[in-house]
Amino acid sequence: MSASYHSWGRYPYVWLTGDACQWQSDLPSALRRIVDTHGTTLPFGNGRSYGDSCMAASGHVLSMRTLDRFIEVDWAEGIIRAEAGVTLAEILSLAIPRGWFLAVTPGTKFVTLGGAIANDVHGKNHHVRGTFGNHVRCFGLVRNSQEPVVCSPSQNADLFAATIGGLGLTGIVNWAEIQLIPIQSSQIDCSVVRFDNLGEFFSLASELDPQHEYSVAWIDCLAKGDQTGRGVFIVGDHAEYGSLEVETRSRLMVPVAPPVSLINRLSLKAFNETYWRVHPAALTRKRVNYEPFFYPLDRILHWNRIYGRKGFQQYQCVIPDVEAESATRELLKNIADSGQGSFLAVLKRCGDISSPGLLSFPRPGTSLALDFPQNSRLEKDLFSRLDCIVREAGGRLYPAKDAHMPGSDFRRFYPAWEKLEALRDQSLNSRFWRRVTA
Template sequence: MSRGGALPNSWGRYPSVRQRSLTLRQASDPIQTGAEQVLPFGNGRSYGDVCLNDGGTLLLTRGLDRFIAFDPTMGILRAEAGVLLSEILALIVPQGWFLPVTPGTRFVTLGGAVANDVHGKNHHVAGSFGEQVRLFELLRSDGTRLLCGPEQNIEWFRATVGGLGLTGLIAWVEIQLQRIANPWIVVEHRRFANLHEFFALNDDYEARYPYIVSWIDCAAAGRTLGRGLYLAGMHAPPGVVAPAPPLRRSLTVPFTPPVSWVNKLSVHGFNGLYYHLPRPARGLTPYQPFFYPLDNLLEWNRLYGARGFFQYQCVIPPESARDALREILARIAASGQGSMLAVLKRFGARTSGGLLSFPRPGVTLALDFPNLGPTTFALLNRLDEVTRQAGGAVYPAKDARMSGDCFRHYFPRWSIFANFIDPCFSSSFWRRVMTD
């Protein structure tokens, strides 16, 4: 291990913290602990404070970047926890394999994907990331090493999948990959005028497509409340003749403006333009822009200004989803807050069994909000009221402000999970929701 300096904030750039760091170079290294509690830190793509450890030490895992084994016949991959999903894709896609579940950015570490039990556009058919895990090694601060999987040390497996890095250090992970014929995606676009049309489209497309997601115009109100664009996709079959994928050049937001460029004026203008933008009803696209539309705009979180931003992602049970989502979107539209990034999709019934896993049957909505201080906190508290009353939950990996009372209501198995926390591990998030 090597000691580093202070680290930047999480992807949402809120809250500001003071913490130290240790860079891990070998998965066999013992965990060095002292007076400070430690927390694993992957690539910092969690939005809130689950990856922060104010007053403590972060164990930087990006140094654990080795591929251990890959069976190109069976599609079984074992790699250290600091390997990025982008690095996995660079290895497996040319050999006819793909990630069975992937979040909206490929710049996530393998260990982080497990610790947050991330989900993708195909939850209704594949479940969350934890369901793709065959085995992992968990290193505890006392030197104990546990091999955990669906059939081995099951209780530790269920605590660590979605366990926010608190049960110990994930050293390596073994996953089952998905066979593909080529790197292309068959995609359909449909415009819908309101929430009612979304649910009608979703019932149809869910039965035919493995990947589904919708963009929502969070500024729309009245009869157009919940209007948006529906996106459905599947891996292209063998024999598809397509041109070479165009070279995608990355752009970088070069600096952090003093105030957010995402505001009421820009949101209304962009959302109206994006909703009406002509697009083909059906076509072929490379997998990168389909799964990772923002990855070519590096450091895009800077657009929200020096105060950062919040993401609010909730899941609402099926029986109350229509009314609750209508109320949530109405409150957002009335507030004049929100952003261009609003995602709506439905989770299926599959679950990894993780004690703190977020995905569960229902409809999930994710939106970004510039940090305007008390005004934004008040709005998010009003959204919590609707989510909680509807029997839903808020995603810890995206959170920086929910109350401890809400967290314990959303995740009633937290008290069971607490028994598995490593005594030398902690996070800003856990201390916040346990003391509030």
């Protein structure tokens, strides 16, 4: 069965072809067949990576979404073993009613287990739980022309480390076993407060992060001068009582990509101003469902189409603590001056729990993430200025979101890349890897 795929940012706008296989036992032969025809391939999860790291260099992927079965579940201990194409949404719909939740979740639940491992995704609780990889107990790995192996911190430990954050290059994860965390309720006790500038963000983060499981801030990327970095700070914890319900509210959808982006200077300014003003000036507590708290964008199916036919790029960097405030200020100044950006620019302090992954993105420091409608000057003008600030501050960019990072930067940001290259299954390659290691 052949189908077409592209990355979430729709940039570079290249449709990939792909084959899927229905059974784990068919994976080795499917991999061999694709490689014989196309030279190389890449496992494809649910296409929620923004740039070209989920795009096969050959243009032909092996889709994993059809491997979506649960294999074994221990509800007493909160341990799930499932095929790699199972999505986090599917895990939550089984786990929540039984009082369990994902230890780490990214800002969308529509990612697969395999994709979450390959990018070693992080969430609003990085400061207390680290990355997704910190909660992976073991997984199966299929490499071309080799017997499938099991990887864990004590078994094939080098492949375990290289595959977590390994961008799908070390082999195909066919199943994985993860540890969940217990919850008493599907509700979140959340506190919200708006802040006037970047300095206040750092004060709030220092005060509130140690007290809460989840912490994140939305930033008005167009605010300038004294208001640079103003935004809304949000913290939360799983409520200690309440029902355990899976949210099933109906969704909205963006049916087609308009010819031009609906995000422009005017719409952005109006939204940002209103959003900031409607939030309280004093810390205000409320109880919310887990869906709007973790996955606000999942309500709108295909929201990526609002950026129009040219697509968009996300820019996500992390800056080490010592330089975080000054470099983030510089980044935001450049972005505000450019008049570009997204409704939801996200700022988050990352903690110091190290990941088992060789090429994991998070590091102690502050992460800034925001989307930009694609245009022909974006990389040459704005991104090259931002890259320079990140480089000088000793930070790095996130491959899962990237479509532009210069190879020299990648190799400097991730010095362990050569270890990954040594363990790469030579039948797997991505446009990203070819671009940054050339």
